[in-house]
Amino acid sequence: MLLKFKKILLASSAVLLFSLGAGVASAADTPIQAAVKANASTNLLTYQVTLKVGETYQLPYGRNYKYSKYQYASDGPYFSVSSSGLVTALKNPYFPSGEAIGSVGILQEGVRDIALVYIEITN
CATH class of the missing domain: 1.20.5 (Single alpha-helices involved in coiled-coils or other helix-helix interfaces)
Known part of the structure; x- marks a missing residue:
């Protein structure tokens, strides 16, 4: 057996x-x-998030992370970023599909840049 x-x-x-x-x-x-591109020289993670108006996205969160918002159009705000990294799409910018309306830089305070996240808003 x-x-x-x-x-x-x-x-x-x-x-x-x-x-x-x-x-x-x-x-x-x-x-x-590759879905995400990383720059080997600076170790900066770069990617794009597509949201509809009213949707949210949680950015990477860590100890002492700071979020710097950059909007590319003057008649905004098109999105908001909370101190904990929650991105909320506020209104449609009527940009061509596939184009980012802005970006969010993620920094670890006093240490280094973590990521650059491009934000696209669609209907």
Whole structure:
């Protein structure tokens, strides 16, 4: 009985090893697309968030993080940022789709820049 169990366990291990090897080989052929870009020279994380009017997004939060808001249009405000990093879309800027209306810089006070997050607002 014990010998039969060992044979079954060995056979299933071999099948699992083959299936994992096949999965790795096929995954190697798949192109990889980065969703987030990081600048290696400054370690600054950069990405874009798309919100609808009334939606919110929580930015990364950490000890001593500060948030600097930059709006690119003068007839705003189009979004707000709380002291805890909660971004709220206030109104639609009627910019072309895919264009950011502003950005938020995330800084760790006295240490370094953490990220730059571009904000896009749509209907």
